Structures are given as C-alpha cells and as structure tokens.
Amino acid sequence: MRGMTAAQALPEAERLRAASDELKKTFQNEDTLKQGMVQFAQKYAADKKFALPGTADGDVLLGNAKLVYAGTIKLRAFGNTIYNEQGPLPKDAPGPTATDRSTVGGVLYSMYVRYAEGKQ
Numbered sequence: 001m002r003g004m005t006a007a008q009a010l011p012e013a014e015r016l017r018a019a020s021d022e023l024k025k026t027f028q029n030e031d032t033l034k035q036g037m038v039q040f041a042q043k044y045a046a047d048k049k050f051a052l053p054g055t056a057d058g059d060v061l062l063g064n065a066k067l068v069y070a071g072t073i074k075l076r077a078f079g080n081t082i083y084n085e086q087g088p089l090p091k092d093a094p095g096p097t098a099t100d101r102s103t104v105g106g107v108l109y110s111m112y113v114r115y116a117e118g119k120q
Contacts, residue, residue, distance in 0.1 A: 027115050034058025037065070037108050041082055044104050051093035054084040065112035079105030 004012075026036035034057075041055045056064075064081050067073045079101035089095050096104075 026111070027118055030062060030115075031058075033111065033115050034062045037061040037111055040107060040111070041104055044100070044107075045083065045096070048094065048096070048100060050083070050095055050100075051089050056082055056084065061108055062112065065109050068109050069112060069116060075105055075109055076102065078109060079103075082108070 026032055038055055038058045038061060041061070045055065060081065064073065064078045068075050068078045079098075082101060082104050083096045
C-alpha cells in the first residue's frame with residue numbers, strides 16, 4: 001500500500017481485515033479446520049485444472065496431518081493421500097504431480113500445526 005493515500009488504502013485494508021477474519025474462523029475447532037483443509041485442497045486442484053481430482057475428506061486430511069505431527073508418517077506420505085483420481089485420466093490430462101502433492105501436503109500440515117499450537 002506504499003504510495004497510496006489514506007483514502008486509497010482504506011478499502012484494501014478493510015479487504016485484508018475481512019480476509020483475516022475469515023481465515024481465523026478456519027482455526028476455531030477441528031470441524032472448521034477440516035473444512036478449511038478440504039477447501040484449500042479443492043481450490044488448489046481447481047486452480048491447477050486437474051482432471052478428475054477427488055479430494056480426501058476432512059477426517060482423513062486432519063487424521064493424516066496429526067500422524068505427520070506425531071512423527072508416525074512422513075509429510076511425503078501425507079501428500080500422497082490428498083488427491084485420488086476418480087477414474088482413468090485421459091491422455092495428456094493434467095493430474096497432481098509430486099510437487100503439487102508436496103505443496104498441498106505442506107500447507108495442510110502447516111494449518112494443523114498452527115491449530116495445534118493455538119490450542120496449547
């Protein structure tokens with residue numbers, strides 16, 4: 001917002017505050033966290049235009065994030081549980097790569113860590 005007048009910066013500040021308030025709601029309890037995790041994974045898939053992506057449900061995502069946190073499974077294994085193709089992909093259809101799985105897994109794990117730390 002550098003170089004903006006106060007009148008120009010105010011709408012952007014209000015937008016950021018509203019986005020922050022929405023994000024805070026995601027971390028209220030485990031149910032809202034699960035919803036937020038699923039929404040993030042689905043939005044990522046939609047933004048990348050994956051063909052036939054199925055996203056694990058919130059219980060699976062949260063459960064696996066807890067396993068990573070406990071050191072029971074590796075983050076890479078968690079990333080591999082997020083997207084499940086809903087059928088054979090047509091030739092040249094985009095699907096999640098190892099990098100995509102790792103990226104989304106990292107974000108979802110980070111969401112759980114922030115939630116867990118906020119509860120301590």
